[in-house]
Amino acid sequence: MGHCCHHHHSKANAAGHRHDAGCAPRTEQAPCCAAPAVATDDADRPDGPPSDEEDDRRGSRHHWRIAGMDCPSCAAKIETAVRRLPGVLSAEVRFATERLQVRLTPEITPATVEQAITAAGFTPLPARTTAPGSGAPWWRRYRDILLLLALMLAGAAGVRLSAPAGSALFTLATLWGLVPIARQAWRLARSGSPFSIETLMTVAATGALFLGETAEAAMVLLLFMMGEKLESLAASRARQGVKALMALVPDRALKVTANGLEPVDAGRLGPGDEIEVHPGGRLPVDGVLLTPLAAFDESTVTGESLPVERKEGERLAAGSLVVDVAVRLRVTSAPGDNTVDRILHLMEQAEASRAPIARFIERFSRWYTPAMMLAALLVILLPPLVLGADWQTWIYRGLALLLIGCPCALVISTPAAVASALAAATRLGVLIKGGAALEQLARVDTLAFDKTGTLTRGQPALTALTVYPPYRREQALTLAAGLEAGSHHPLARALVTAAEQAGLTPPTLSHRRTLPGAGMEGDWQGQRLLLCTPEHLPTGTLSEGQQATIDQFRQRAQTLVVLALGTRVVALFALADQLREDAEAGIRALRALNIDCLMLTGDHQQAAARVAGELGIGYRAGLKPEDKLAEVERLGRKGCLAMVGDGINDAPALRRAGVGIAMGQGTDVALDSADVALGHNRLTGLADAIRLSRATHANIRQNVTLALGLKAIFLITSLTGLTGLWLAVLADTGATALVTLNALRLLRFRAG
Structure with missing residues (x-):
């Protein structure tokens, strides 16, 4: 409203x-x-x-x-x-x-x-x-x-x-x-x-x-x-x-002291302190890793769809999730100044740097209301005082003018159209948070997308499996799933899911254990079974042909996992985050509306190039939250930009964009930072929402023209004495009814 x-x-x-x-x-x-x-x-x-x-x-x-x-x-x-x-x-x-x-x-x-x-x-x-x-x-x-x-x-x-x-x-x-x-x-x-x-x-x-x-x-x-x-x-x-x-960011942390681990308030930690975080926990502060090797889910900050391996001495961001082993790190951020705090500050800056558009009625009322009140008063006073006209006649005409000037139709015109459009959008599975966002959608000429979870599914899936004789595909899948059974690592879940979809039952392997930051190992038929990335294989395990295959997959931005039995390579698994089923259709529908599309992502260059190439859109890769915000600001200066995302790292950009659009399955922060949420998670809903907003914008212009046009006509007829109070009442109520009926037409809006 x-x-x-x-x-x-x-x-x-x-x-x-x-x-x-x-x-x-x-x-x-x-x-x-x-x-x-x-x-x-x-x-x-x-x-x-x-x-x-x-x-x-x-x-x-x-x-x-x-x-x-x-x-x-x-x-x-x-x-x-x-x-x-x-x-x-x-x-x-x-x-x-x-x-x-x-x-x-x-x-x-x-x-x-x-x-x-x-x-x-x-x-x-x-x-x-x-x-x-x-x-x-x-x-x-x-x-x-x-x-x-x-x-x-x-x-x-x-x-x-x-x-x-x-x-x-x-x-x-x-x-x-x-x-x-x-x-x-x-x-x-x-x-x-x-x-x-x-x-x-x-x-x-x-x-x-x-x-x-x-x-x-x-x-x-x-x-x-x-x-x-x-x-x-x-x-x-x-x-x-x-x-x-x-x-x-957890409120509590385990601080390393001379007497062991001591639970403390995270707000009491300062630069130089040492803490320990266990698997499944999030980092309460920014810090430097002291553990030799560990994997972290940094998607909240970078948008990287897969866990990232970090080595001793590398910097880590608050909010990152520890995936595999307990880690120790040295605190580098002061209280209130970690990465999540800075994202929050970016959200405030984005909010502050945006010029709010005054609502039409608010702008109009600044001069319309006093002008009409003054005009009615002058109509009542001037003719009798200056020309000696009849007081009763001009009081009657002044009252008629006041009624004609009553902005009921104008007041109703915008909210009635907005209410109808919002109801229609809800029926389409699109939540639009207010009339201002609806109005802004009509002006959008560029759409920037996050990658992970927006254009892609946000979860790795098995895309290719190369098996080396004498082993078979089913055997490789069952052995890999047997090693990864019960693991919460995204790559592990992808392999287990692939085996389940193939109808395979993983075997029970003995002596299974996690190799911190490297992979999994166990025993099968008396031999060591190893599942890890190519970098963690023993030297000399890969042949030249196998290394060439790995290089080809990496050029296509695939994540590689190798299954080895003893000193022989059993299989090579290629995994990648896949496009959403409706991503291509959604981009086509937006292009039909003459809207430019591009992708802004924190993921690495190869992964971004692969996704953008499949969709035929431009991209910027390796963007941190502040980089993404700066890119949104740059693009916003060229036209009206909408940003589509689903992660916490997208929140500042969603706030800064002309219109922020969140995927319905996204994080609460992204949903709350956005003007629009796609409840059904269908990218084709973007084009529907923009078409609806353009129709609403046209409807509001029609309503305003109708209300002001009738007022202008009856203003003249009332001042000249051709119409009286009863026709003025009819004009005002009639304009209100016509405006309302015109707005209700938006309820019949259908998806394209």
């Missing part, structure tokens, strides 16, 4: 999601600083607190968390309210993290800022606290909407029995919905935002109520309140993404 109201909301969860997504980057804002509390943070400076002269020039920084923000326009209203205060050098709100940063001169106190925030209808909280969650039952949280709906239904039934009774019930319903909105409009007016959407709604409902259109006034208020509640729920849900991101 296209509105924002704050009078009921007090949610302040841990992260945010934007409703207004611009395609042009905004670079003038600085990144948000994570400060400890409302108090100044100048003590954190390495050179100590600033001098009095420097403090006057720079101002002291203060931070608050803000409860009650449902969309980025809320942030703009808070900034307006705070910047009006004398002594405020700057005020900047981060909608994503609900954080307000203010620079103050000594002449103003933080308490004054808090009073201004409260007066604007929001709740300031200490920087490190979270807003209390709503534990009230659902019927109490939706009480205002439910009572308004009940009064409207009673009014509709009452009209059939007694017109005055029905009209009274509609009047009561209008007053019930109008009072909190008018109160918020008054607060915002006093805080420097006199022509907000709340002001427009107050004028529209009051004008309709004054002229007896109580049913219409109540309906507009109901739609408005429903839109606000949906935005509140969307914002609350989106802010859970940071919680999921931070959950990747």
